[in-house]
Amino acid sequence: MTSLPRNNHITPIAEAEIPQGNQLFPVFLKLNQLHTVLIGGGNVGLEKLTALLQNSEQATVSIVAEQILPEIYELTANHPQIKITQKSFSENDLDNADIVIAATANNVLNEQIRQAAHARKLLINVADKPALCDFYLGSIVKKGDLKIAISTNGKSPTVAKRLKQVLAENLPNELDTTLQQISALRNTLTGDFASKVIALNKVTASLVDPKPVKKKNFKWLIWGSIIFALAVALTALWYNEPGFRMYAENIHPTFYYFLGAGFVFAMVDGAIGMSYGVTSTAFSLSMGISPASASMAVHLSEIMSNGIAGWMHYRMGNVNWKMFKLLIIPGIIGAAVGAALISSLEHYAMYTKPLVSVYTLILGSVILSKAFKTAKKKSADKIKRISLLGLGGGFIDAVGGGGWGSIVLSSLIAGGRHPRFSLGTVKLTRFFIAMIGSLVFLTMLNGAPWSAIAGLIIGSALAAPIAARISNRISVKVIMVAVGIIVILVSVKSIAGFLMKVL
Template identity: 70%
Template sequence: MTLLPKDNSLTQIEHEEIGGNQLFPVFLKLNNLHTVLVGGGNVGLEKLTAILNNSQLARVTVISKTFLPEIHELAARHEGLSIVQKSFTDNDLDTAEVVIAATNDGELNKYVRQSAHDRKLLINVADKPELCDFYLGSIVKKGDLKLAISTNGKSPTVAKRLKEVLNESLPDELDTTLQQMSELRNTLSGDFADKVKQLNSVTAVLVKPRSVVIKNFIWLIWSTIIVSLAIVITALYFKEPAFKTFVEGVSPQFYYFLGAGFVFAMIDGAIGMSYGVTSTTFSLSMGIPPASASMGVHLSEIMSCGIAGWMHYRMGNINWKLFWLLVLPGIAGAVIGASILSSLEHYSMYTKPVVSVYTLILGVVILSKAFNIKKKKSADKVKRISLLGLGGGFIDAVGGGGWGSIVLSTLIAGGRSPIFCLGTVKLSRFFVAIAGSITFIAMVSSDHWQAVAGLVLGSALASPIAAKISNKISTKTIMVSVGIIVILVSIKSIVAFITKFI
């Protein structure tokens, strides 16, 4: 069937007054149509590749006086692709049903367009939206699922960026879902109306609003556990003298760090970072040496990051290439940093202000992110991932935090998918935390195990409910509060150190 274009009945000004994207999306069966592509250079190769990537059996004739070697290679692999080495003439479109002009000669492109319109054929003219009857949009493909992206010819770059994001965000398993739904449809009996009713019944669970009890089932479980523990502990305290003596014998430091770990884990659940820096800043203010403080942070993050990493793995949010580039250098950096900090434990009065300066800087970074002060001008992806992992692991171990603030923010600012960055960084953080913790335990003879235990237990209790509670609060409010608190406490520690020598 010949595609018949109509003359534009609206002027450009009238189009602009209407506003919005007026394009009508269609998916052509190019396997059944004859496409003529004029142009054998870089632009022609780009258009041809787009066609063959989506329709491997497409019938395409490429006409040009010269061809890139890559086009000859494509012709060798695709039976439906024909190459005609000649100058373009009108009769080259006699058997065409779709036309693409992709030469670097503007006048020739206009001539091809006129020839196509004389035959009432639709044509795409490369890099000339005003001459096009249709556009070749960016395509996201997951098996039988295809999504076409159009910017109405305004910005192909934006379309390509969106394509990258959707390609990373949409799981490959979507195609499996389509195949299963197709098989299910083939097993249904009855007329069209009956089949629709049966499919609606089967898929209702996917869109049916869940009851309040089911929606909050996890929250209900954890609330029950916490209340039950509180009742049991209260009963033991008043009924069992031995338990009361044990509780009263525990250092108050344990309870301080238990509450602090819980609060800091809630904050981390809201903004995806700052647990390390807030915990370290609090530990230093409570008189804990830097190595012991960092050890507590790393031990407490093993469980929280392990749970988060596993959930991201189950959801398919892990970029495995990025993971391996981060995790091995990150482990090496954590071991080196933990070893250096542990060897300086006896000089904690000197290392403490250094770490306080570091937490002060991170506090400023967090505060600046809250107000979007720091913006990356380029969207180029970070290339030296291994160096980023090595530096992030080292600084995280020495300063007791910074993996999320440094590694995660750098990757996202570099143009990578936030979802995949978050999942990958969380999972790699689990292994980095293990490596750092083992190094600290092997090298540090700490007298602050009750503080470490409180931090570990507090963060573990908060991890499953952090996101639900923290999402009720403005992220910007939390980041501003955290940034200010970290800055003030860090300055207090630095001033206290300086006054000792005045």
């Protein structure tokens, strides 16, 4: 058995030279892998042995004493690894020891044991003699796998025992269940150390919240009150203000269609981290809007929704700034070029529309295939051409009205990048890309379906703050299947309509 690291300087320090304050360094020893020699079989020896076995039932202990209390035999009856030798102490008793505990009432014998232990460079605890100890046996509070050691630096064992009682009475036994659950969660986490710490911090935050349920209920009460107040106000205006009713009735129905669509598409995007652009574009094309106008509507609506999402990810520390720098400039360039190209072809919308529908059909198929693809436990080489990915993603996103998330985010994750930091970075960069693309569209397009654009902007903005919370209660696979099927059907309908006109 390999012994503990020894301290060559074991001579007691003069009282005047002892540093002020508690200089002890707490450690937890694996007593089941060490050999402890306990000299003394009286009441003090019984106390030390009880402390050892309470903290390590498999502790390997050799007891040497001339007189052995019957309680010690009873305590060790079910511990075959404990050896009892009834005899006088000799220095040879320490030959195979790792640590030593002297628990005799004979001060001369205790000093002899201490000298023999130090001669073998062994650490020793001498009962009731702090100045002679290399280490102390502190008071221990145990709750399953949780152990808390208390030390008074040898000044007052009584105070340590009282603190032990207070902690033992006030710490619930269910803490051990919490430890097991956190351990199980920790084993499921992937990614680097920082991401694991963030995930565990979120889980354990409730441990320091004195009234988490009441706080949560109070928050939902506030939101419910706001929604109820808005509903009452709108109802009152509708029935009591003819001008308001006339204004609402004169709003083009397209606004309401796109308001609902924008809300639903943003909720879906919050659940799976992609597909807002492709679903919005496919829906816009099915409503008779041209590809350039559809892409402009998507980009304008994504400024606010991605701005909110990007800010939330920034606050949560989910942004990889190195990746952000590699994506942002190429992504903006690609988006600007793509927006300019599709805008210049606005007069040829009859021909560009089926091409964009083919593109959305492909993306719908990709989303559908991802829903049934099982994750493979294999290490992937990290994608390195991030700038080129950003350039291509920005261009295709502007031309096709969507695809930044489907292309860039999927490629980053498939290339070995961490999902959380990839999602946060892609969301933040999407805000700037949507803003630049929108500026190009506004500059080059003469007219725009503002009712549809306004509906998408308001609908997606309303969904952005609650998308993440609602999405946690819905199966991601079900959402991806539904989105994939809907996008494919809408795209096929658009392509079929074009072919019927041509033929």
